[in-house]
Amino acid sequence: MKVTELSVPESVKDILLRSGIAELYPPQEEAINAGVLEGKNLVLASPTASGKTLVAELCGLKHVLEKNGKVIYLSPLRALANEKFDEFKKYAGIRKQNGRRVSVGISTGDFDSSDPWLERYDIIITTNEKADSLLRHRAKWMDEISLVVADEVHLLNEAERGPTLEVVLARLMQVNSDLQVLALSATIHNVDEIADWLKSAYVVTEWRPVTLKEGVLLQEEIQYKDGDAKKIEKKTRDATINIVLNTVKNGGQALVFASTRKNSVTAAKKIANYTCEVLSKPAKRSLEQEAEKILSAGERTRISESLAELVKCGTAFHHAGLAGAHRRLIEDLFRQGKIKVLTATPTLAFGVNLPARTVVVQDYRRWEPGYGYYPISVLEYKQMAGRAGRPKYDKVGEAVLVAKTADEADYLMDNYVLARPERIWSRLAVERIIRGHVLATVASDFAHTENGIYEFFGKTFYAHQYDVKAIKSIIAKILKFLYDEGMINLSGEDVYATKFGKRVSELYIDPLSAIVIRDALRKKPANLTDLSMLHLIVHTPDMGPVMRPYASEMDALAVQVEEHKDEFFVEVPNEWDDHIAYEEFLGEMKTTLVLYSWIDEVSEEKLLEQFRVQPGDLYRIIENAKWLLHATHELGALLGNREILPLAFELVERVSKGIRKELLPIVKLEGVGRVRGRIIYNAGFKTIDDIKRASIEDLTNLPLVGPRLAKKIKEQVGGFVKKETWERLEKGEEWKQKALTEY
Ligand SMILES: Nc1ncnc2c1ncn2[C@@H]1O[C@H](COP(=O)(O)OP(=O)(O)OP(=O)(O)O)[C@@H](O)[C@H]1O
Ligand SMILES: [Mg+2]
Structure with a gap:
């Protein structure tokens, strides 16, 4: 058509x-x-x-x-x-x-x-x-x-x-x-x-814009689904490297899925040694500039440094521990064809659109903290394999699973390549998950009687697959819980949300988190500090599973808990009575200290070194913390806990920017984050008024600021930059840029 x-x-x-x-x-x-x-x-x-x-x-x-x-x-x-x-x-x-x-x-x-x-x-x-x-x-x-x-x-x-x-x-x-x-x-x-x-x-449909050849790679031979076989030139003992090199030499790109972040990095390092040799000089020169961009985007950490090093060789890794800016740069470079090989964790398969001629699935198992290894689903495998073949660039896409033995090769062929993706099932009937949805159904008036609530849940995919009767008992239990906790109330047949219940639903937090916050706010710690608030939100279920401390960190965390004893909203579990709860608390302490260090302007590199928290994870913690601090503020206001309001309000800003209190006024300026804010502040420009009085040259001369940002800052504080001054400054900058790229 x-x-x-x-x-x-x-x-x-x-x-x-x-x-x-x-x-x-x-x-x-x-x-x-x-x-x-x-x-x-x-x-x-x-x-x-x-x-x-x-x-x-x-x-x-x-x-x-x-x-x-x-x-x-x-x-x-x-x-x-x-x-x-x-x-x-x-x-x-x-x-x-x-x-x-x-x-x-x-x-x-x-x-x-x-x-x-x-x-x-x-x-x-x-x-x-x-x-x-x-x-x-x-x-x-x-x-x-x-x-x-x-x-x-x-x-x-x-x-x-x-x-x-x-x-x-x-x-x-x-x-x-x-x-x-x-x-x-x-x-x-x-x-x-x-x-x-x-x-x-x-x-x-099974139609694809590029034909897909799926198979299993055992040593140097690929067995395809359609019965074909192909030998790959043996350069090394590592089958993945051989196939990837084969693709790159023929002008294609490869995507390698590894089971863990660590494996993705190790694989990229090994592969880079070989891709470095096949790249042309001009390609390498251009990649060196891209590596510079990676180093200057966001904060520098050993992760971004190792990434930049690999990018120079046309290879990179991609996983959820990377800072967003770095992840996007890598994705763009791969799309532009500048990066030839990308190693990634399976999450990439569900994310953005990044096709490659060859997809290698190195491990059919996946690592989940707390569970260990488990085999991925056929659906997951198909999603990864489906990334093979770049429309307009490749005639055929090729996806292979790597087998270590002949038995494993048979297993992979039968259970993945030839298998059909499984059925999908509704996951709604889990108390923790459905709790908030039951409250919202009442609070936002999607139903206002108990039967109305069942009627609504009768329209879900779960009810379609299993029948609403199967979740009725969970819902009834949740309704009782919400009633006991004062989130909903009854009047005859009518079920309606209390003010508290309605606000909790709007705040989009788990009702259980709201209860933790409400109960905590009733009894204030002897010493109310930033740490008190940070620990409180870390303690809520919405913060997700706490970070697991390494054995080597336990003692130091225990000391910290002891030192801050009078600052917690909740009681510290007794180490001897309930060891499990105590260890959980140490985990909470670790996450709390990560946030605490973050707003103390500790660098991302230092956080990585000290807590082994990677930038991508740090950002997720920050996002959650901002949202829960906002919720704490709102619940405090609703429940009449006035004394925590200014602290909670201030912490939302500080956590969002990663700054000490004194930087609050100047990081409001666009283009000024925690790093530049600190430089400007330490140079003596501590308030908006100071910045108003500063000359544009004063600002331009600061490290990491430069004329463009200086002008932007001046304009935001209501200043005006004379045309001649601007032209002079910009010229200076051009020379600097030129000098930088020439050497
Ligand atoms: N009729 C067409 N002719 C040429 N190119 C097309 C046509 N339709 C779509 N495309 C291009 O195909 C590419 C892939 O399309 P799209 O992102 O919609 O895939 P999708 O089916 O949603 O896959 P996914 O499962 O990865 O989300 C896009 O770049 C799009 O511009
Ligand atoms: Mg799509």
């Missing part, structure tokens, strides 16, 4: 044609034939890179341009949401019937807001969690949504994120009975079941 034949406005076709899309891919054609543009619900299950997004785009624009509708696009990850936002933005210039232009908005952060500003957008991209929180705030514009797109819907199977997605879909369908649903999925076993739940038609 040609784009020109589509029943969408000409303006949309023009944009597609201009971006080089003239013909639909077969799965897209099937989706159109299934009536998706006529408003039919659809589940589209088809492989990686088979163009599912385009179906969502066509359908979305149809709603906005012809039906006066509004679209919400649900994505499981922030990074993916950003990617989709960029894709939809290309339509933003088109005029609608009312003369206004199509507008595209994105909102992924701040769970405690109804974001009324989103109302003016036609197409809104959010994460599943953000959509859930918006529904809890009963954002008014959500009633006007006419199309919901649920991306990566197979993630219903995930313990943490799946339940949120099914609750969001069930709620949206409840709020708006005319809603069209478009669900996009990887190929899974029970697409029909999901489609049935969503009252949808479904399309399942």
Whole structure:
């Protein structure tokens, strides 16, 4: 089917044609034939890179341009949401019937807001969690949504994120009975079941833009699924290195999946020794500049240093311990083809779109802290293998599992390569998970009787798979718990949320976290400090599993606990009576000290050295802490604990920026973070007034500041930079830059 034949406005076709899309891919054609543009619900299950997004785009624009509708696009990850936002933005210039232009908005952060500003957008991209929180705030514009797109819907199977997605879909369908649903999925076993739940038609395809050859690699030989075999040139004893080199020499790129972060780094180091030899001189020179960029993006740590070193050889690693800035740089370099080999943990397979000619799955097992090794699912394997083959660059993509023995090779062939992805199951019926959703159902008035609550949960995927009776007893138990804790109340048949319950639901925290905070605030520590507050939030279940201290850290942590004894909101468990609880407490102390050091301006490198906390993990701790400190502030205000309010408020800012108190005024300036803020402050510019009085040259001469930022700072404090001064400063900077690149 040609784009020109589509029943969408000409303006949309023009944009597609201009971006080089003239013909639909077969799965897209099937989706159109299934009536998706006529408003039919659809589940589209088809492989990686088979163009599912385009179906969502066509359908979305149809709603906005012809039906006066509004679209919400649900994505499981922030990074993916950003990617989709960029894709939809290309339509933003088109005029609608009312003369206004199509507008595209994105909102992924701040769970405690109804974001009324989103109302003016036609197409809104959010994460599943953000959509859930918006529904809890009963954002008014959500009633006007006419199309919901649920991306990566197979993630219903995930313990943490799946339940949120099914609750969001069930709620949206409840709020708006005319809603069209478009669900996009990887190929899974029970697409029909999901489609049935969503009252949808479904399309399942195995079509891929690039042919995929799947196989198992044993020593130097690949056995393919289709019976073919191929020998790889033996350069080393490491089978992974041999196949990767083979790809690179033939002008392709390779993606190597390792089971742990550590293995991904080790593999990258080994591979880099070989890729270094095959790179051309100009390629190496360009990579050296890229390595510099990595070192100057964000804070320098031994991780970023080792990454930069590897990048010079055209190889890199990618895992969740990397700082966001570094991860994005690596992704871009791989997409541009400058990095030839990327080693990664399996999380990459679910994230951003990063195809490569060859995918190597080094280990079919995966490491989960607390569980040990377990074999990955077929679905996971297929997601990784599916990354093989770059459209437009590769004729064939190749995915191999590495086997160590002939027996293992047989096992891998039967259980992964030839196997079908498993069914997916709802993960909703877990007390910890469903607790908040039950409260929200009442608090946001999706139901106001006990039967109404069962009726709502009767619309979830869980009920569709198992019957609502199977969760009735859990829900009844939770209702009693919420009642006992004063979050809900009864009046005859009616169930309604108390002020406390409503606020907890809006704050998007686990009711249990709210109880921990409420109870703690009732009895204040003898000595209320920053550490008191930080420990309190670390103590809540929403902070996630605490960091496990290493044996060598235990004594030092015990000493710290003793030293800060009078600062905790909760009692320190007795080491002899309850050893397990005590060790858990030491773990909490470790996380608390990480945060405490962070707001004491300890560098990321030092945190890595002292606590072995990698930047990516640090950011997740910071994100959680900010959100829980905000929640503590709000609950304190509601429950009348005035004395903690200023402290909680200040800590939200300090944790967010990683600064001591005195930097608070100046880090408000855009472009000034903890590092530059400290430099400016130590140079004697301690307040906004000081900065107002400073000359632009004073600021320009500071390390890491430079003319561009100095000008930006001056403008923000209401200053004005004379044209001649600016030209002179900029010239100086150009010379400096030139000198830097020449030497
Ligand atoms: N009809 C088409 N002609 C040419 N290119 C296309 C066409 N449709 C989509 N593409 C391109 O294919 C690429 C992959 O599409 P998309 O991101 O939608 O994949 P997907 O099916 O969502 O896969 P994933 O499972 O990885 O999310 C995009 O770069 C897109 O621009
Ligand atoms: Mg997609």
